Amino acid sequence: MLRLFTRKPEVQERRNITLTLDDGATLDVLMQRHARARRIKLSVDERGARLTLPSRASERAALDFLQAHTDWLQAQWRALHVDAAQPLRVGITSALPLRGENHSIEWRPARLTRLLVTDEGVRFEVRGLEGLSGQPATPAVHRALRDFYEAQARGDIAHWLPKYAAGLPSPVSRINIKRMSSQWGSLSSSRVMALDLALILARPSAFEYVLVHELCHLIHHDHSRAFWREVEHRFPDWRDERDYFHVQGRQLKATMRMLCG
Missing domain, CATH: 3.30.2010.10 (Metalloproteases ("zincins"), catalytic domain)
Structure with missing residues (x-):
């Protein structure tokens, strides 16, 4: 008799925990159970923060671990974003990074949305610029x-x-x-x-x-x-x-x- 075996998913459960930082800002921490995890682990990168725990670890233990390492998490998160660009805002963002340097942006209305390199920097041509100015990209x-x-x-x-x-x-x-x-x-x-x-x-x-x-x-x-x-x-x-x-x-x-x- 032929039996079909399905591989047990490595990530078994996940949910977001909203953490309030010292300055009042909030940070979503993705808590996930992982079949291959051997210990509770907290990590942070450009995608966000993750709290990983083994399949049999208690959620209370994971939350206690997060609470004990909150200061470290805040320091890592701020260090990661202190020099990062702000979200792009149409007509407002004044410079774009390119090849290790910041290049000034000139915003212009146009029939097509595109970017061009000019002698002065970068020209961002945007269709419907007038109605989008000041808004998120x-x-x-x-x-x-x-x-x-x-x-x-x-x-x-x-x-x-x-x-x-x-x-x-x-x-x-x-x-x-x-x-x-x-x-x-x-x-x-x-x-x-x-x-x-x-x-x-x-x-x-x-x-x-x-x-x-x-x-x-x-x-x-x-x-x-x-x-x-x-x-x-x-x-x-x-x-x-x-x-x-x-x-x-x-x-x-x-x-x-x-x-x-």
Whole structure:
């Protein structure tokens, strides 16, 4: 007799807990039971705060753990957002981050919603600007901003890629640019490269390093010494860029999330 077994879901239960911070602001903490969790764990990143507990842990113990670590959580959350951009407001936001710098925005009404790079900064053309001025960004505005950032990122990649193509056993089959929760890049077994959209907010040398890092995985599919020797050969200053991401990485991801919704 053939029996079908269904895999037990790893995340078994989840709900939000609203935490009131010292300044009166509120923060939603996602509490979830996880089948693979061995202890209660509190974490925070650009997506929010999460309280993870094992399947058999009591909810009271998890809430006590959260209460005991509230000061730490507040400090981490504020440090993550202190330098992050504010949510995009039509006609109000005065600058956009791009390639490690802030560029002034000129808002203009237009038939199409799009962004253009000008000598003075960035021009944000918005359909129906008069009626939207001062309001939070609409889905069309968010989409235009994401398209703009992706186009800028692809332009940088096209500029750098020929420099590093020599010596690769095969070319990348496709490059996808998307928002990634924790990684900055990846390379699949079918040679599809994924790069985080937030890289376009970083200084160009850091973005270039991530591209080189993933290209080197075409030669070595792990992080062996041979892999790092290949990275060193192609990008000698890679350690500086890795340190840059350790310091600035969470802010970059938080800023992209804040701007693009």
